[in-house]
Amino acid sequence: MCGIIGYSGHREACGILLDGLERLEYRGYDSAGILVSDNGTFHTVKRSGRLSNLRAAVERHPLKGCCGMGHTRWATHGGPTDENAHPHGTERVMLVHNGIIENYLELRGLLTEQGYSFLSQTDTEVAACYLDYCYHGDPIDAIREALNKIEGAYAFVIMFSDHPDTIYAIRKDGPLLAALGDGENFVASDITAVISYTNRYFVLDEGEIAVVTPRRIRILGMDGKPREKAVQTVTWDIEQAQKDGYEHFMLKEIHEQPDALRHTISPRVKNGLPDWSGDGLPKDFFSRFERIQIVACGTAMHAGMIGKTIIEKLARIPVEVDIASEFRYRDPILTGNTLVIIVSQSGETADSLAALRLAKQMELSTLAIVNVAGSSIAREAEHVLYTFAGPEISVASTKAYSVQISLLYLIAFTLGQEKGLLSEEQVRVLTRQLFASAEAVRGALRLQERIEMSAKSLAGAEHLFFLGRGLDYALACEGSLKLKEVSYVHCEAYAAGELKHGTISLITEGVPVIALCTQTALLPKMLSNIKETTARGAKVFVIAKQGETISQDVADTVLLLDDFDDLFMPFPAVTVLQLIAYFTARQRGCDIDKPRNLAKSVTVE
Missing domain, CATH: 3.40.50.10490 (Glucose-6-phosphate isomerase like protein; domain 1)
Structure with missing residues (x-):
């Protein structure tokens, strides 16, 4: 999930690109680079590490020109080095990329046979060189030809040396938008990067090519025909923009x-x-x-x-x-x-x-x-x-x-x-x-509204228990950890069959119990264990699959997931547990993204 910005306008591009990358650094922060076109001559600076390293390098050697692109990287293919940082390409074609090229090894072999050599370990350089291989003077034709062969997910921003004030952008799966300024225009991974300059934008649909110059933005389909786009206006502040409108990361x-x-x-x-x-x-x-x-x-x-x-x-x-x-x-x-x-x-x-x-x-x-x-x-x-x-x-x-x-x-x-x-x-x-x-x-995720309502009755709990058997027990452990991490409610996960071996002494009137019942073969056993808790006054929340019959005497709340093979139920079920943790913490007014006493990466014993 890298960050991309492109600019074509009447101002020096360098500072605009760096400012945009700073706002996109949350999308990737192990290396960064910018390219500025000076009448068709590409000037590039790339640095591993935080964006401050790139900014310091550019301050020592300023780049002149009013058209360029920048990238802040979350490394996938190849480690975070100067060589692997974007942009990548040749004297004629350069690009930045967010995504993964699945057939890059096949393309690399083809290009090596054609005499291309590579400076990095990245799939992105392969894509750039393949675009160069397809380029015979018409950028749109080259993009169309290359993307017929390139497989994977991508958001590309591309520059051609013989089109010095023009940026080309296209996406498949990866996010990308084009934004409208006054005598200047932008492309970016999200509106965060350019919100200081404009709040008018449109999102590129898959397969649409944006052709961006200082004067206008044209949108073409893969067939080369123009497309009309409705301009949207953003009303978020910068932090909200980074979160794509979500309240929390x-x-x-x-x-x-x-x-x-x-x-x-x-x-x-x-x-x-x-x-x-x-x-x-x-x-x-x-x-x-x-x-x-x-x-x-x-x-x-x-x-x-x-x-x-x-x-x-x-x-x-x-x-x-x-x-x-x-x-x-x-x-x-x-x-x-x-x-x-x-x-x-x-x-x-x-x-x-x-x-x-x-x-x-x-x-x-x-x-x-x-x-x-x-x-x-x-x-x-x-x-x-x-x-x-x-x-x-x-x-x-x-x-x-x-x-x-x-x-x-x-x-x-x-x-x-x-x-x-x-x-x-x-x-x-x-x-x-x-x-x-x-x-x-x-x-x-479509159960979010129901989960939010259910969380209201969990927010006041001092103690809470998660129960499950088989895969559901492993899920219960993760659900318990997530809830205590962000909401500070004391909770424990138990294999449901272990209740009667001591833990049931802690089940009293009104204590919440979240019971995972996604494993069809184990459902009768789980229902028996749940009844042991309801007999002692527990307030029970059951997570099960559509088609399972959960009677009112078993559970106070039942959340039913779409029917799916038991073996793969951990994927939707953990999503419900994550949402329960999130909305419980939200009800309690906790600092959800930065819980007390915790760090993202534990680098000491």
């Missing part, structure tokens, strides 16, 4: 989960089957392992619990999940055919990094699942899988959890097939269902 990031899932899953599926070639994993990488050890902290550890259940069910390989802060100190017994998977959103979690280093000392194979390219864990692991969720601004992790478990599902499918337990057709069916999980999450 946490709510925005909950709603970003369907796109994050699609961006994470799509590059790893080819011809309907899991494909890890884009991640650099050797062929049949997973087949040699007889045991898996997952190590993580907090929300990532709860993702590991889901992964354990799915991998053991589909591949029949024993999986252990350890809290990273305990892993080193229990002198773990690990054998040479064990794969150690380290899961971390930031890639900088100190305990997880220490666990990774221990595994390497023991000469074990290590695989990192992280969201931040170039992070310590990503650099030090033998192999790394990136979760393309984009930045999480809110301290409480939401979309990172969903994309982490999506990769663990794909690993389970791969293992199941390589171990001969799943046929190719069974894996295709499972993979289609995993893709469908994004739509299941959208269905859960």
